[in-house]
Amino acid sequence: MIHESSDALCLIRLVPLLDALRSPLASRYNVVLENVRRGGVPPDSTIIDLDGYCEAVDRSGDDGGSSRVQAIIASTAIRASGFSLGRLSRRDAVRFAADDAWRAFDWELYKVGWLQLSGDEPDSRSFQLREQAAQDLDDLALANISSSPKGMTNRLLSLESENAALRHQLFGLVRDLGWTPQGPCGGQCDWPVCASGLIDCVHGSWRQQAVGAVLRRKHGAAARIWYVQIRFRKRDKSAPVNSMIEVGVDGREMRKLEFYRDGIVEKVGGSDARREVFPSDLLVPPLSELESRDDIFVKEISKDHFEEMWVRAAARSETSTGQW
Numbered sequence: 001m002i003h004e005s006s007d008a009l010c011l012i013r014l015v016p017l018l019d020a021l022r023s024p025l026a027s028r029y030n031v032v033l034e035n036v037r038r039g040g041v042p043p044d045s046t047i048i049d050l051d052g053y054c055e056a057v058d059r060s061g062d063d064g065g066s067s068r069v070q071a072i073i074a075s076t077a078i079r080a081s082g083f084s085l086g087r088l089s090r091r092d093a094v095r096f097a098a099d100d101a102w103r104a105f106d107w108e109l110y111k112v113g114w115l116q117l118s119g120d121e122p123d124s125r126s127f128q129l130r131e132q133a134a135q136d137l138d139d140l141a142l143a144n145i146s147s148s149p150k151g152m153t154n155r156l157l158s159l160e161s162e163n164a165a166l167r168h169q170l171f172g173l174v175r176d177l178g179w180t181p182q183g184p185c186g187g188q189c190d191w192p193v194c195a196s197g198l199i200d201c202v203h204g205s206w207r208q209q210a211v212g213a214v215l216r217r218k219h220g221a222a223a224r225i226w227y228v229q230i231r232f233r234k235r236d237k238s239a240p241v242n243s244m245i246e247v248g249v250d251g252r253e254m255r256k257l258e259f260y261r262d263g264i265v266e267k268v269g270g271s272d273a274r275r276e277v278f279p280s281d282l283l284v285p286p287l288s289e290l291e292s293r294d295d296i297f298v299k300e301i302s303k304d305h306f307e308e309m310w311v312r313a314a315a316r317s318e319t320s321t322g323q324w
Helices: 006-021 026-038 044-060 065-080 090-111 127-143 149-177 211-218 287-291 303-317
Strands: 226-232 242-247 253-259 265-268 296-301
Touching: 006 026, 006 065, 006 090, 006 127, 006 149, 026 044, 026 065, 044 065, 044 211, 065 090, 090 127, 090 149, 127 149, 226 287, 226 303, 242 303, 253 303, 265 303, 287 296
Parallel strands: none
Antiparallel strands: 226 242, 226 296, 242 253, 253 265
């Protein structure tokens, strides 16, 4: 049975863009859409593939273009499946992600002069503004669904008609942008199959708390060391305001850097700590749980970044002040 929701309607509107991009994500995205509409749960393999695409684009360093737009669409589908919500509700997470996907497409059109994003009056051709207006209509139809069931039927018919016209327009715009179908590593990328012979292949990731990595461990992949940075919103002057933690495969702290307001940086787990501090024996919560807290900002960081900061802290500890 179909149960329409705000999530599903946002996903439906992104289908024409994926079609115009001739995206390799389309089949997996449609699996998510079908499950969201039926109140089901997409297969883990589908989410792993979508997350893998996002990770590959992040590793490529591509801040724009077709791959970046597709990565945001993939992220929207993942959020609609209930993953990576952080402090946002599922409803808000999907709406914001869909809005962001159209904003990214707007930006690409702005770069080639098709769209104006500056000035006092917004460009009526903006796809982001179109999405925002559509979400308002979604809310109205959903709010009245019990008293007026035909309202949702009419909303879906309207979306079907709008998507047909939108698909035609988007194919033309994608052609004008010069975009061709490709994976996150470039024109020869065979995503999701890792083309090991491709010199610039960026398949895979250092992230161990990404959705795909968590699901792979669920299916038997080995746990690995990971690294997290935590910034505290409000802290006593004697407490660290920023921490970087190396988390072992058992989920406990191995090494930790603590940054204080006075500029002192402590290496916790090393032999040269200036304050009496040691790694905690408590389990470090998964990133998704940390993200739900209101008192901190968190992000997963790479081993290379942690080691670089560890070496810098070691050099600072040799000074008379130990200040950063």
